[in-house]
Amino acid sequence: MHFFTGDLVNDFANEMRDYQDLFSRIKAPLGVFSILGNHDYGDYHFGPANSLRKARNLADIKKTHGNMGWDLLLNENRILKINNEQLAVIGVENWGLGGFTRYGQIDLAVENTDDCPIKLLLSHDPSHWRAEVIPKYPQIDAMFSGHTHGMQLGVRTEDFQWSPIQYRYNEWAGLYKQDAQQLYVNVGYGFLGYPGRIGILPEITIFELASV
DSSP: OEEEOSOSOSSOGGGGTTTHHHHTTOOOTTOEEEOOOGGGGTHHHHOSSOOHHHHHHHHHHHHHHHHTTOEEOSSEEEEEEETTEEEEEEEOOOOOSSSOOOOOOHHHHTTTOTTOSEEEEEOSOTHHIIIIIHHHOTTOOEEEEOOOGGGGBOEEOSSOEEOGGGGTOSSOSEEEEETTEEEEEOOOSOOSSSSSOBSOOOOOOOOOOOOO
């Protein structure tokens, strides 16, 4: 299965016009699961208030996920059966700290997943993990995020990483653990503002789930 953790566009649905066919080639036997990021809602261009143009833009973005064959999770989950075992893929809309509009409702997203021994959460903003997931949802085994882009500037090696974004986000790139819970933050592959990256390379991450 493949996960996409939000920010398909910077502002407008039509930004995907030249990329939709390419992204449609992403396939997986168990499905491609996706969520929305803070940029996808159009708040930066249209403002926080609702408007017809903003609603149409968001509807077009959601439609694009479907056109590409991706299963967009909007505060909901999918329960998969693998070798007679159940696994829950849980997806919430954007929830973060620092003035971002909170559309995510994890209480709805986790409904009917209690019997699943493995629960994987897709949540765009990594600040969600420490603010709400760890204290309230200990049943979440792992969370997958994006959002930070590593600020498109920094240093990453096998043993060290630094970026100015770390002064805003405690968890901003790579794997983090607390007790039995884990978080992985992918720094993405696009850009915002400056059309490039210095030291923070585009990333596609491969995970292997294993019993311990």
